Every structure is written in structure tokens, then in C-alpha cells.
Amino acid sequence: xxxxxxxxxxxxxxxxxxxxxxxxxxxxxxxxxxxxxxxxxxxxxxxxxxxxxxxxxxxxxxxxxxxxxx
Numbered sequence: 001x002x003x004x005x006x007x008x009x010x011x012x013x014x015x016x017x018x019x020x021x022x023x024x025x026x027x028x029x030x031x032x033x034x035x036x037x038x039x040x041x042x043x044x045x046x047x048x049x050x051x052x053x054x055x056x057x058x059x060x061x062x063x064x065x066x067x068x069x070x
Contacts, residue, residue: 021059024052 025048033041
């Protein structure tokens, strides 16, 4: 039973890479939208989109180089 319960826990876990790395300040966009109860998500996201995408590309490139060396 314990093994099955652990499988359920680990199979339903996820890792939010955007939240952990906060690309372009994306965590702030989500947190402020909910905390302030304002409907500004679209404009807040648009303001950081280019920076966030550039940081994601850098992240992918870094991991690609690392994995190719391994």
C-alpha cells in the first residue's frame, strides 16, 4: 500500500519551472493579478513577455550545452 501511495503522490506532483526561475518576473504577474484583484494580467504579461522569452531561451541553451557535455 505504501508504494502505491507514494506512486500516487509522485505521479501527481509537478514542477513549475517558470515560478521557480521567475523568468522576466512572471511570478509577480501571477501574484499581483490575484492579490490586487485587478484585471491587468494581459498588460502586465505584455510588459515582461520579451524579457521572459529571452531568459527562457538562455535557460534552454544553458541546459542544452550542459547535457551535450554529459
